[in-house]
Amino acid sequence: MSIKEKQERVTLGFWIYLMTDLLIFAVLFAVYAVLKESTYGGVTIHEIFNPPFVLVETLILLTSSFTCGLAMLAAHKENKKMMVPYFLVTLFLGIVFLAMELYEFAHLISEGHDWTKSAFLSAFFTLTGTHGLHILIGVIWITILLIHIKLRGLTPTTLGKLTLAGLFWHFLDVVWIFIFTIVYLMGGVS
Amino acid sequence: MEFIFGRLTLNSLPHEWFTIGGTGAITMMMIGIALFITRIKRWKWLWNEWITSVDPKKIGIMYMIVASLMLVRGAMDAGMIWLQQAMSVGASSGYLSAQHFQEVFTAHGVIMVFFVTMGFLFGLLNYMIPLQIGARDLASPFLNTTGFWLYVAGAILVNLFFVFGGQFAATGWLAIAPLSGTEFSPGVGTDYWTWSLQTSGLGTLMGGINFIMTILKMRAPGMTLMRMPLFTWTSLVAMCIVVTIFPILTATIALLSLDRLFGMHFFTTDLGGNAMMYTNLIWMWGHPEVYVLILPSFGIYSEVVSTFAQKKLAGYKSMVLAAFGIGSIALVVWLHHFFTMGAGANVNAFFGIMTTFIAIPAGVQIFNWSSTMYKGKIRFLGPMLWFLGFSGTFIFGGLTGVLLAVPPADFQLHNSLFLVAHFHTTIIGGALFGIFAGITYWFPKISGFKLDEKLGKYAFWLWIIGFFVSFTPLYILGLMGATRRLDHYDASTGWQGLFIISVIGFLIISSGAIMQVIQIVVSIKKRNKNLDTTGDPWNGRTLEWATSSPPPFYNFAKIPEVTSRDAFWEMKKNGTHNKKHEYKDIEMPKNTALGLYISGFALVFGFAMVWHIFWLAMVCVVGGVVCMIIRTFDNETEYVVPAAEIERIELRNIKQRRST
Numbered sequence: 103m104s105i106k107e108k109q110e111r112v113t114l115g116f117w118i119y120l121m122t123d124l125l126i127f128a129v130l131f132a133v134y135a136v137l138k139e140s141t142y143g144g145v146t147i148h149e150i151f152n153p154p155f156v157l158v159e160t161l162i163l164l165t166s167s168f169t170c171g172l173a174m175l176a177a178h179k180e181n182k183k184m185m186v187p188y189f190l191v192t193l194f195l196g197i198v199f200l201a202m203e204l205y206e207f208a209h210l211i212s213e214g215h216d217w218t219k220s221a222f223l224s225a226f227f228t229l230t231g232t233h234g235l236h237i238l239i240g241v242i243w244i245t246i247l248l249i250h251i252k253l254r255g256l257t258p259t260t261l262g263k264l265t266l267a268g269l270f271w272h273f274l275d276v277v278w279i280f281i282f283t284i285v286y287l288m289g290g291v292s
Numbered sequence: 293m294e295f296i297f298g299r300l301t302l303n304s305l306p307h308e309w310f311t312i313g314g315t316g317a318i319t320m321m322m323i324g325i326a327l328f329i330t331r332i333k334r335w336k337w338l339w340n341e342w343i344t345s346v347d348p349k350k351i352g353i354m355y356m357i358v359a360s361l362m363l364v365r366g367a368m369d370a371g372m373i374w375l376q377q378a379m380s381v382g383a384s385s386g387y388l389s390a391q392h393f394q395e396v397f398t399a400h401g402v403i404m405v406f407f408v409t410m411g412f413l414f415g416l417l418n419y420m421i422p423l424q425i426g427a428r429d430l431a432s433p434f435l436n437t438t439g440f441w442l443y444v445a446g447a448i449l450v451n452l453f454f455v456f457g458g459q460f461a462a463t464g465w466l467a468i469a470p471l472s473g474t475e476f477s478p479g480v481g482t483d484y485w486t487w488s489l490q491t492s493g494l495g496t497l498m499g500g501i502n503f504i505m506t507i508l509k510m511r512a513p514g515m516t517l518m519r520m521p522l523f524t525w526t527s528l529v530a531m532c533i534v535v536t537i538f539p540i541l542t543a544t545i546a547l548l549s550l551d552r553l554f555g556m557h558f559f560t561t562d563l564g565g566n567a568m569m570y571t572n573l574i575w576m577w578g579h580p581e582v583y584v585l586i587l588p589s590f591g592i593y594s595e596v597v598s599t600f601a602q603k604k605l606a607g608y609k610s611m612v613l614a615a616f617g618i619g620s621i622a623l624v625v626w627l628h629h630f631f632t633m634g635a636g637a638n639v640n641a642f643f644g645i646m647t648t649f650i651a652i653p654a655g656v657q658i659f660n661w662s663s664t665m666y667k668g669k670i671r672f673l674g675p676m677l678w679f680l681g682f683s684g685t686f687i688f689g690g691l692t693g694v695l696l697a698v699p700p701a702d703f704q705l706h707n708s709l710f711l712v713a714h715f716h717t718t719i720i721g722g723a724l725f726g727i728f729a730g731i732t733y734w735f736p737k738i739s740g741f742k743l744d745e746k747l748g749k750y751a752f753w754l755w756i757i758g759f760f761v762s763f764t765p766l767y768i769l770g771l772m773g774a775t776r777r778l779d780h781y782d783a784s785t786g787w788q789g790l791f792i793i794s795v796i797g798f799l800i801i802s803s804g805a806i807m808q809v810i811q812i813v814v815s816i817k818k819r820n821k822n823l824d825t826t827g828d829p830w831n832g833r834t835l836e837w838a839t840s841s842p843p844p845f846y847n848f849a850k851i852p853e854v855t856s857r858d859a860f861w862e863m864k865k866n867g868t869h870n871k872k873h874e875y876k877d878i879e880m881p882k883n884t885a886l887g888l889y890i891s892g893f894a895l896v897f898g899f900a901m902v903w904h905i906f907w908l909a910m911v912c913v914v915g916g917v918v919c920m921i922i923r924t925f926d927n928e929t930e931y932v933v934p935a936a937e938i939e940r941i942e943l944r945n946i947k948q949r950r951s952t
Contacts, residue, residue, distance in 0.1 A: 111431045115505040118535055122497060125539035129573065133547065133558065140564030142557075217556050221564030224556035228547065246921055259927060 109262040116266045120273050123236075127277050130229045131284060138289065140221035147226065147289030150210060156286050159202050160278065166195035167275040174268045182256055189248055192271070196241045203234045226285065233281060236274050243267050298904035299480065304457045310392070314454030344883040346433035347845055351440050352418030353738065356731075358447055359411025362403050365451070367805065369400035374762075374798045378791045382783030393779040394462035395481065399450070401465025402485065406492055407447050409585045409719070412727045414443070414499055417527050417588065420734060421503060423836035424521045426512025426854065428847045431505035433881040434923065439498035441891030446492025449898045453484045456903070461485035464777065466578060467548065469559030469570035474552050480902050483552065486545050487898035493541050494894075500534030503527065512835070514854035518612070521834040521858075522605065525612050526591030529619040530584045536623065537584075541577040544570065553901075568633055575626040583622040585719060587615060589726020590657055593679050596729050597661045599830050600676040601668025604858055607660040614660075617653035621646060631699045632706050640699040647697035654690055658683060673830075674748040678729035681756045685721025689714060692767070709778075710770025713763045720759060728755075728808075735815075736824040740841045744818065747811035754804030762797025765790035825949050833861040838869060840945040846878045846933060849942045875935040875942065882931050890919045 138147060173188035207227065210216070217227040244267050250260050306315045329335055342350055376393055380386030388396065418436070422429060430436050453460045459481040463472045472482050507528045511520070520528075548570065550556040557565040598605040605611065627635065627643040661683065670676065692714040696702050705711055736742045769790050774781065781787055815822065828837040838860045839848055850873050856862045863869035897912035899905075 111505050111509045114509060115431060115435075115501050118501045118504055122501070122535050122539040125536065126543045129540055129543035133569065133573075136566060136569055137558070137564065140557075140566065142564040217554060219563070221557040221560075221566065224550070224558055224565075228550060228556070228558075242917075246924065250924070263924070 105258050105262070109258075109265075112262065113266070116269065120269065123273070124277070127229075127232070127280075130225075130232060131280065134225040134229050134285065137221040137225040142220040142222075144220040144223065145215050146222070147285065150215065151286055151290045152206075153286075153290060155202070155206065156282065159199055159206075160282050162195050162199050162202070163275055163278050166192045166199065167272055169195065170268055170271045174264065177256065177261060177264050180256055182251070185256075186248065186251070189244060193241055193244055196237055196244075196271075200234060200237055200241070203230065207231070229285065230281060233274065233277055236277075240267070240271050240274060243270070295907070296905070298900070298906070300456065300903045300905065304480075306455065306458060308458055311454050311458040314451070318451065318454060340883065343888060344437075344885045346429075346437050346881045346883060346887075348418040348422055348430050348433075348436060349738075349843065349845070349847075351436055352415045352420075355411050355415030355418060355440060355443070358444055359408050359415060362407040362411060362447055363805075366400055366403040366408055367802070369396050369403065371798060371802070372396050373400060374791075374795045376779060378788065378795045380780045381788045381791075385780055388779065390779045391462055394464075394777070395460040397777055398461045398463055398465055398467075398485070402450060402461075402489070404719075405465065405581070405585070406489060407443075407450065409723050409727070410492075410496060411443065411447075412731075413530075413585065413588050413723075414440075414496075416592075416727070416730050416734070417499075417503060419738060420730075420836055421506060421524055421527060422510075423737075423839065423843060423847055424524050424834055425507060425510060425515060426835050426848060426852045426859075427506065427510040428851075428878065429881060430502050431510060432502050434884060434887060434929070435498045435502045436887075437884065438887035438890055439495040439502065441888050442495030442498070442894055443492045445891045445895035445898065446488045446495065448895055449484060449488035449491060449902075452899065453481065456899075457481070457484070466574045468574070469548065469551075469567045470561045470565070472548060472552075472570075473560050474555075475560065483549075483902040486549050486552070487901055490542065490545050490549075491891075491894050491898050493538055493545070495891075496534060497538040497542070500531045500538065503531040504535065507531075512851050512854050512859075515859065518609070519854055519857045519859065521591075522594035522608070522611055522615075523588065523591035523834075526587040526594075526615045529615045530587040533580045533584050533587075533619050533622065537577045537580045540573060544573040544577065547573075549901075553904075568630075571630055571633065572626070575629045576623075579626040579629060580622045582715070582719065582723075583618055585723040586726070587618065589682075589723045589730070590615065590618075592726045592730040592733070593661060593682060594657075595834065596675040596679050596733055597664050598858075599733075599832055600671045600673060600679075601665045602671070602831065603664055603668040604833070604861075605660065606663040606666075607656070608857060610656055611660055614653035614656040617656075618650060621650050621653070625650065628697055628702070630706075631702045637699075644697050644699045644702075648694050651690060651694050658687065674743060674745060674752070675729040675733040677749065677752045678725045678732065681752060682721055682725040682729070685717055685725070685756070685759065689717030689721050693718065705770060707776050708770035709766045709774045709776055712776045713766035713770060716763055716766075725755075733830070734836070736822075736829040737827075737836055737841045737843070739816075739819075740824055741815065741819040742822040742824060742829055744811050744815045744822070747807060747814060751804050751807035751811055754800055754807055758797050758800030758802075758804055760797070761800055762794045765794045765797070827945075827949075828860075833858040835859050838863065840949075844938075844941050844945070846880060846938065849873075849875055849878075849938050875939040877935050878933045878938060879930045880933055882929055884923075884926075884929070886919050886923050890916050893919065 169188045170192045173185050173192060176182075176184035176188060210223075215223060217224045247260065247264055247267055250263070254260060306312045329338060342354065345351065372388065373393070373396055376386040376388045376396075380388075386393075418430070418440075421427075450460075457480045459479050461467055461472070461477065461481040461484065463477060463482060463485070467482060467485050470476060472485075507520070507524060547556075547558045551558050551560060551565075557563040559565050559567050559570040561567065594605055594611060625643055625647045627633075627639065628647045631640045631644070661679070692710070696705055696711060696714060732743055732748060769787055772785070772787065774785070774787055824841045827840040827843075829841070830837070835852055835854075836843075838852055852859065852863070860869065893912040893916040897909050897916070900908035900912060
């Protein structure tokens with residue numbers, strides 16, 4: 103069986119996995135939609151929404167997706183010199199995004215708005231936190247693949263693995279767009 | 293101390309009759325097995341040939357062994373429930389406390405659905421799907437072994453409360469909120485429930501993805517989708533449902549755990565939590581799940597009917613469409629489990645009508661099976677009997693289901709024993725009889741000899757008679773107003789007689805199950821009489837019969853080429869199935885223990901989370917991740933079986949065929 107055939111299979115499986123993960127997010131979005139008014143006298147999304155901060159967060163994540171795309175292009179051209187720096191930038195931006203999200207969480211908690219205070223806050227922390235956890239997994243994953251490349255070079259197998267990691271990263275970007283729209287923007291206007 | 297042991301104290305160790313009994317039974321069994329293996333010196337063999345194996349045939353057999361053990365466990369719970377209900381009337385409060393009774397019926401439901409039916413299904417799928425589509429393996433052998441061992445980890449967690457903690461969830465099998473929150477269930481029982489289902493659910497999800505990849509990408513040349521055997525088709529639909537609903541289960545249980553662990557408020561009664569949301573989410577998983585259980589069985593019936601009526605299946609295309617119909621309608625009927633929630637007349641009407649719609653594709657299947665039998669030369673052997681038993685029982689269960697789907701009727705019957713009788717009729721009569729039919733049908737393929745027919749007939753009749761003796765009274769009791777999960781009732785209700793008849797039915801079913809054990813033991817002893825040396829004992833139609841029984845580890849020396857439906861039947865007709873061919877090298881996946889290690893970490897992680905031993909949980913997360921990273925660095929996951937070796941095995945099989 104050829105490597106290509108095998109990779110086709112794995113890619114199909116990975117797409118199905120992404121859809122299952124998307125369903126997990128779908129549940130969390132639905133739960134958020136149901137609970138977003140259940141603030142129980144506590145803060146609302148309107149009160150904790152800091153537009154410039156979240157916009158910067160979003161732009162950072164979008165840029166990381168862009169550099170990830172550039173890295174994949176370089177990878178397909180077997181241009182290791184271009185690919186590695188682009189991935190490093192992607193990782194850096196991912197970590198900055200995570201740090202900003204953690205800062206936002208810490209800020210909310212320090213003001214007494216932690217997840218035990220209302221159903222809305224539970225749903226908010228869970229939805230955004232699950233996304234953040236995925237970003238962390240993505241960062242670890244890409245780091246390990248970079249080690250692969252360092253040790254073994256850019257083989258067809260590693261390229262296949264990189265493609266999946268790239269898909270994962272873009273997928274997280276798409277999910278964030280929905281979080282940005284549904285949680286922050288729609289919360290901010292209403 | 294609390295940092296090291298979390299909530300675990302000396303008090304958590306067994307000190308009641310059932311925990312001491314359970315712990316004793318588990319320990320004795322383990323010591324017994326360990327001694328036996330040491331005695332026959334098979335540890336190494338067990339490790340190399342079974343535990344680390346990625347062969348789906350072996351994993352399939354292991355699935356079925358674990359499922360059988362869990363069936364015994366679940367049946368004991370059933371007996372306890374029945375006995376309590378027959379005894380606990382008027383002044384007598386039976387032999388179980390209310391709390392203990394609740395734990396027993398919770399465990400019964402969880403075990404029967406997650407660990408028995410799902411276990412048998414994944415066992416049969418693992419063994420048969422690659423054979424039916426002419427493949428040598430599943431798309432990802434690694435996911436397969438990991439999924440299996442996660443299922444085992446879940447099964448261990450669900451029984452671990454005997455040893456540590458002594459209490460299981462007392463919440464019903466779906467742990468309905470807010471009852472399952474810390475406010476009403478502060479103990480570890482519900483945590484055992486969450487982590488056990490989370491672990492095995494993850495395994496199921498992996499299996500679902502794997503089977504879809506396998507069926508879509510690894511079919512033999514010439515086998516188009518519309519040439520696939522029906523068992524493969526219905527399993528594909530079932531696996532599509534699995535990947536749609538198991539993420540919902542994972543997310544829902546995770547939210548419940550967040551409530552329980554971190555004091556969040558998704559499903560609590562205070563601070564804005566919404567308990568009905570839990571009910572909605574869990575049934576969005578729970579209702580389609582019963583179709584996951586039953587669809588592969590429908591596929592088995594299709595194979596059995598056309599093989600034993602010796603005709604090709606009537607209405608193949610409509611059967612496939614019906615499977616899709618059932619699969620898709622199943623996703624939009626969940627609310628019929630709680631018409632009484634108060635969502636309003638229109639919502640109830642929608643879900644009621646959708647539910648009755650399911651009877652249409654189900655009816656199509658029944659009609660197609662009947663027309664397949666029409667003018668066929670039917671052989672009334674074991675698998676066919678189970679099919680006939682199913683069709684009567686399932687029509688009965690389906691009709692009571694349609695009755696329950698009518699919201700006004702449901703307001704009367706909701707959570708009554710009528711409902712309990714209904715879903716047992718469909719799941720036992722539909723899914724379980726299908727599994728029995730499948731095991732009897734494929735037993736010669738798996739073992740190389742047929743099961744004893746006469747004992748099988750006895751077992752079948754005991755089952756079917758016992759079934760109606762035990763569940764008909766429940767229908768009547770339900771109509772009389774007996775609710776489910778009743779640990780005690782008043783003597784003036786006059787229910788006790790019916791409950792006692794029901795227990796007698798249970799005893800008849802149990803003797804049927806014992807008869808099945810005897811059947812297997814006797815068949816093994818007399819195996820030389822029933823040997824299947826041809827690989828095709830029933831004059832079968834599909835590819836699994838084209839290889840020897842039991843199949844060699846690579847399934848097919850040469851991947852068969854398919855030209856039509858009922859591929860093997862066609863080959864036999866054209867005389868192309870015995871054609872000589874050259875043997876070539878075959879690539880097979882290497883054994884791996886990493887799936888086992890990952891599941892081991894998952895098991896300890898679940899245990900640590902139940903007892904709030906967070907340092908241990910962290911260690912397990914790191915351990916699991918490290919195992920996965922090690923796997924990504926392993927490029928040599930396959931080895932080559934040389935052509936000479938394959939020729940040797942094949943010639944031996946051909947010689948064996950000639951000698952009989």
